[in-house]
Amino acid sequence: MTPIPFHAGDAMRPLTPSLLLLLTACDPFANWPDTDHLSTDRALWDDDVVAAADGMYVMLPRAGELVRVQDDGSYEVVDLDGLQPSRIEPDPTGQRVVVFGTWPSCDDDDPKIRHVSECPYDELQWNPELAIVEDGKRIGAAEMPSHMNDIVFSPDGRVAVAFHNEDKGAITETQGIVDLTQVIFIPLDTGEATSVSIGFNPSDILFTDDGSAAVVMSRSQVVVVDLDTFTKTTAYPLTLDPDQSVEPADAVLTPDGDYALVAIEGASELYVLDLANPSITIETLESPPADLAVYQDPNDDSDPGVTLVVYSDRASFDMLANDNAFNLEDSIELDDPVTRILEGDDFALLYNDSGRSLYDVYRYDFAAGDLVEYVVDNPVESMQLSESGEWAVGVLTPEPGAGTGIDSYQDANWGLAVLDMSSDEAISLVVEAEPVGVELVENEDGAFALVLMDGVDQLYTVNLAQPGAATALDLPAPPTGIGTLPDGRFYITHQSSLGLISFLDPATGDLTEASGFATPSLFTDDTLPRRGEENQ
Amino acid sequence: MTSILGIALLSAFAHAGGLSEISVQMGRFGAPDDNWSSTFSDSSGVPGQGLRVAWRLGDGPDANPRGLEIVADWDHEVRGAQLDIGSDAGWGDDYADTSVLYTKFVGNRFALGPRLSYRVGDWFVPYATAQLAAWQSRIAIDEDIEDDENPNQVAIGSLTGAGVVAVGFDVRPITIGERARVGSHLELGYGYALPMRYTADNGGKGLDIGSLDFRGLTVNWGVGIRL
Numbered sequence: 001m002t003p004i005p006f007h008a009g010d011a012m013r014p015l016t017p018s019l020l021l022l023l024t025a026c027d028p029f030a031n032w033p034d035t036d037h038l039s040t041d042r043a044l045w046d047d048d049v050v051a052a053a054d055g056m057y058v059m060l061p062r063a064g065e066l067v068r069v070q071d072d073g074s075y076e077v078v079d080l081d082g083l084q085p086s087r088i089e090p091d092p093t094g095q096r097v098v099v100f101g102t103w104p105s106c107d108d109d110d111p112k113i114r115h116v117s118e119c120p121y122d123e124l125q126w127n128p129e130l131a132i133v134e135d136g137k138r139i140g141a142a143e144m145p146s147h148m149n150d151i152v153f154s155p156d157g158r159v160a161v162a163f164h165n166e167d168k169g170a171i172t173e174t175q176g177i178v179d180l181t182q183v184i185f186i187p188l189d190t191g192e193a194t195s196v197s198i199g200f201n202p203s204d205i206l207f208t209d210d211g212s213a214a215v216v217m218s219r220s221q222v223v224v225v226d227l228d229t230f231t232k233t234t235a236y237p238l239t240l241d242p243d244q245s246v247e248p249a250d251a252v253l254t255p256d257g258d259y260a261l262v263a264i265e266g267a268s269e270l271y272v273l274d275l276a277n278p279s280i281t282i283e284t285l286e287s288p289p290a291d292l293a294v295y296q297d298p299n300d301d302s303d304p305g306v307t308l309v310v311y312s313d314r315a316s317f318d319m320l321a322n323d324n325a326f327n328l329e330d331s332i333e334l335d336d337p338v339t340r341i342l343e344g345d346d347f348a349l350l351y352n353d354s355g356r357s358l359y360d361v362y363r364y365d366f367a368a369g370d371l372v373e374y375v376v377d378n379p380v381e382s383m384q385l386s387e388s389g390e391w392a393v394g395v396l397t398p399e400p401g402a403g404t405g406i407d408s409y410q411d412a413n414w415g416l417a418v419l420d421m422s423s424d425e426a427i428s429l430v431v432e433a434e435p436v437g438v439e440l441v442e443n444e445d446g447a448f449a450l451v452l453m454d455g456v457d458q459l460y461t462v463n464l465a466q467p468g469a470a471t472a473l474d475l476p477a478p479p480t481g482i483g484t485l486p487d488g489r490f491y492i493t494h495q496s497s498l499g500l501i502s503f504l505d506p507a508t509g510d511l512t513e514a515s516g517f518a519t520p521s522l523f524t525d526d527t528l529p530r531r532g533e534e535n536q
Numbered sequence: 537m538t539s540i541l542g543i544a545l546l547s548a549f550a551h552a553g554g555l556s557e558i559s560v561q562m563g564r565f566g567a568p569d570d571n572w573s574s575t576f577s578d579s580s581g582v583p584g585q586g587l588r589v590a591w592r593l594g595d596g597p598d599a600n601p602r603g604l605e606i607v608a609d610w611d612h613e614v615r616g617a618q619l620d621i622g623s624d625a626g627w628g629d630d631y632a633d634t635s636v637l638y639t640k641f642v643g644n645r646f647a648l649g650p651r652l653s654y655r656v657g658d659w660f661v662p663y664a665t666a667q668l669a670a671w672q673s674r675i676a677i678d679e680d681i682e683d684d685e686n687p688n689q690v691a692i693g694s695l696t697g698a699g700v701v702a703v704g705f706d707v708r709p710i711t712i713g714e715r716a717r718v719g720s721h722l723e724l725g726y727g728y729a730l731p732m733r734y735t736a737d738n739g740g741k742g743l744d745i746g747s748l749d750f751r752g753l754t755v756n757w758g759v760g761i762r763l
Contacts, residue, residue: 028640028642028674029678032616032638032640032678032681033614035617035618035638036576036578036579036616036618037620038574038578038618039619039620039621040574040620043621043635044621044637072739073738073739074740075739075743076738076743117570476687495635496679497679497688498637498679498690499688500687515687516687516688519690519745520746522571522746523575523748524570524571526570
């Protein structure tokens with residue numbers, strides 16, 4: 001049979017190689033097809049990231065993975081041996097990261113079952129675990145009861161302590177046996193967890209400065225745990241009546257570590273626990289404390305210092321001398337109540353963050369005993385001090401309808417308060433949108449606030465000496481948060497489906513980006529990990 | 537793009553001797569992979585369109601009802617989705633509600649293999665075929681398809697191998713000129729592709745981010761000229 005001539009082919013023959021080249025080079029981001037509409041409940045990445053010395057750690061909820069992102073834009077998936085992370089925390093040294101999560105196992109031994117989706121529902125288990133990650137590698141792991149949702153670290157980063165913190169979420173699922181008195185101590189070098197029953201609903205944990213002991217608050221009881229042996233050394237009952245429950249609300253340790261001062265929820269009593277010679281003294285205050293803080297002379301390590309107490313319902317604050325007697329000194333009167341204490345080297349900054357229409361911020365100088373009052377224009381949501389203590393910057397919340405004319409404009413908007421500790425001046429700025437992050441920088445050029453706002457793709461740098469002279473730096477996308485890196489730079493997370501973090505060098509203003517690190521979330525793998533190892 | 541590649545393919549094949557078929561076709565390759573159905577398409581298959589050419593080996597159909605041919609297929613696949621990111625996106629409901637990604641899969645599957653047929657009567661030709669294929673693809677992900685400058689545009693290519701066995705039939709009811717006929721084929725089969733792995737360009741270091749698995753029922757229907 002003779003094939004029919006095909007003259008069009010002759011005409012195209014010289015063009016064919018160039019056409020094929022053209023095909024491979026075409027823009028992959030053009031000509032999007034008529035699309036299907038899909039949805040996913042789980043985010044590709046979680047912008048609650050952790051900055052460690054070796055990079056940024058980011059959870060990928062959809063993929064159930066953890067990635068480490070570098071400032072050069074590269075990233076790698078951290079092998080957690082099947083653990084799907086739900087929470088990450090850095091240790092105080094920044095060298096290690098602990099990862100809460102669960103990993104799936106199937107009780108059905110059928111070797112044909114290799115994926116989560118193939119395991120009968122009744123046979124599928126999700127096993128809680130805490131993994132320790134260093135330099136992008138899982139160096140240890142500890143079994144973890146499923147209700148554990150918070151972790152704190154000893155000051156030297158040697159020991160992590162996991163417990164259930166009711167403030168961080170209620171228990172939604174009971175797996176096996178739940179011990180609500182349980183606290184788990186994990187030496188990060190070995191990962192060998194030790195469980196200690198403390199008291200019902202552990203709520204707060206303090207550490208002595210030398211890292212030798214932890215003081216654990218729980219309902220009606222405070223327990224001291226030795227951090228070398230992980231044994232209870234002393235238990236302090238907060239009530240002698242078993243029918244009465246006493247909930248610790250706040251606690252501080254004295255600088256020498258010999259005393260713990262414990263405030264009680266809704267009560268005016270302040271419990272002074274003698275940790276060196278176990279005993280309890282109760283100081284009666286005028287009202288339930290809203291916040292406690294300890295001050296020590298920065299130039300005198302032997303100074304026992306004083307403990308400050310502020311109240312949400314009293315326009316005054318109290319001080320107790322941290323000597324053996326813990327006597328209350330005369331109250332210092334204020335115009336408005338305060339609920340928070342910020343500690344400077346030689347002063348305390350007192351403000352009210354309760355949301356009430358209160359505008360006073362106070363600085364109390366311990367050495368001179370002076371009280372300075374600042375007035376800001378809107379209620380304070382949060383406040384922070386610069387490293388030198390020379391500046392304080394607060395975020396002010398709007399209170400619509402609170403004023404008239406130009407006052408109503410200021411009242412109706414979010415704001416920023418700049419407090420100069422040397423001139424005692426306070427300036428309230430109006431900002432475009434709700435701040436999602438404020439960080440303070442001090443260098444040879446001065447002191448600056450880096451301000452990020454919701455939905456605004458610019459970073460504003462406010463010169464605190466001249467607050468009206470703010471400069472703006474374009475961001476690649478609206479920000480969601482800002483934090484510091486161990487080397488002093490800043491990271492900024494952004495609204496981005498596929499992952500976007502900027503790295504800012506405050507000295508040069510250089511901004512670099514890492515993006516696309518949530519790409520592995522597009523591909524999920526439900527292979528059962530550790531198959532055959534579950535019962536070993 | 538489809539027409540350009542099709543013309544190029546025709547240009548190359550039409551000059552070979554023994555040409556017995558030129559068809560345009562459309563079909564589907566099974567895709568039971570959750571990663572496919574949750575990210576690129578809500579269907580369980582990859583639809584495609586392309587070309588088929590065949591060369592006869594041995595006698596022509598008039599001389600012998602049995603026929604052996606070499607069949608070459610090119611199928612071009614484009615599929616995409618708008619992926620809405622859900623309510624636990626981590627930065628609040630306002631943004632989560634508007635958070636989307638656009639995904640696109642573009643594939644080119646080149647298959648080659650023998651086709652054994654047996655003519656029944658004048659125009660009905662059942663056949664069986666087995667083909668090996670090279671399957672090239674590229675996925676593209678874009679946060680904002682209106683903004684070419686956005687930092688999250690990711691494109692990753694992949695190449696894998698595949699095989700198909702199928703049975704079908706060809707009907708050739710209309711004669712054109714002395715020998716040419718207009719025909720149409722319909723075939724069903726099973727296809728299996730090796731995992732299509734994607735390696736992201738990751739600051740100069742490749743990172744294997746996952747794979748798509750294509751296998752299962754294949755369907756092809758086409759119309760063209762038989763010689």
